[in-house]
Amino acid sequence: MSDVFPKWTNQLPLKILIGAGLVGSAVVAGAWYYLTPKYARVGYQPLQPVAFSHAIHADQLGMDCRYCHNAVEKSWYSNIPAAGTCMNCHNQVLKDDPRLALVRESAASGKPIPWVQIHKVPDFVYFNHSVHVGRGISCVECHGPIHKMDEVRHAKELSMTFCLDCHRHPAAKIRPLDKVTQLDWKWSQDPKENERLQKLHGEKMVADWKVESLESCSACHR
Amino acid sequence: MRTFLAALALAVALVVGVLGFRGDLKRQPPLEIFPDMKRQMKLRPQATAAFFGDGRSSREFVPGTVARSTPLKVGDQLVYPFEDAPVNTGRLPGTTTNFIDAIPLPVTEEFMARGQQRFEINCLPCHGPLADGKGVTSKFGLAIVGNLHDKRIVTMPDGEIFNTITHGKNLMQGYGANVAVPDRWAVVAYLRALQRSRLGTLDEVPAEKRAGLK
Structure with missing residues (x-):
């Protein structure tokens, strides 16, 4: 068989x-x-209609973020400046440069420059810039080292756990209010010492400013 | 089994080859596989909106309307932003050149600190931290920036400086749209302090602070 x-x-x-x-x-x-x-968001770096460099303006020239994003302390969103703000200097600096043609045209006609939005939370997330900036959360915490970027790149994942990590331990990120737009700022250049001071001052600031660790759904979703 | 392992390795290599690694440069917007309600019909600020003729979601004021606003407390009066009042224009109502001499808001330490902060955000790039016209932009072709310690500006009424901040002058553009009314007055107050720092004499410094100066 x-x-x-x-x-x-x-x-x-x-x-x-x-x-x-x-x-x-x-x-x-x-x-x-x-x-x-x-994976999906980090590294997103679209081509912009005007090759504006944050590295030149914010780092090399040392301009404050709020020169252009002037309403960020009052508004829930951080505004893109009108072309007129660019023209405050560029009516004299690089005044005939072809790279700025779109800016000049926009300032003259009022037609907006079609900037591409990079950091985009879902529409059911109600993130408020003013409340974070006004309570010592620096731009760098969510946007990364923007002041070193020639082209803005999506540096952090901005996922829900990213938000919650900080909401659970705000003392680890909070900093003095006058240092919010100084993206390079640290308590100390020594990482160990920096961590110690962050913990020490962070907890005090959280207590003093009555920073709430909001974790309820309706804190962000409504 | 070998063929199977080879096929699996090939498939993994193919996926990694096509999708790349976390943090790779991507020019295309992030793919949202499960859209759920991530992008809704509502208008977001400064976005495109096909509904309107000019394609913008942020709307300009309809002519003849007034924005909802919070009045400013000046003395015991409440002044709205649309009013022709000295605090809004820097001049006496109904005139074009009669600038007011003094800041119409109470100048406190907090007000001064705010003025310094706003000065350093908005004025410092061109006028410099000391207001002497030697800001960083002078290296990039902004040749004629006003030195705010000039006698002409020291003797200028506060209202006229406020008016210049609001509407600009010569090559300087107006900052009225970017800096709020009380902040503009705070900048004037801080500028006056900067000017005083150069005009003062040693006798004006309190005795206990003189040692720190040379």
């Missing part, structure tokens, strides 16, 4: 099991790695 199944089939169940395990692991690993804002 010949074999109904050849001998190699003895190993088949084991092989199928191992194979399924490998494929399953690969799919889970891929989903873990790719299906997250850490």
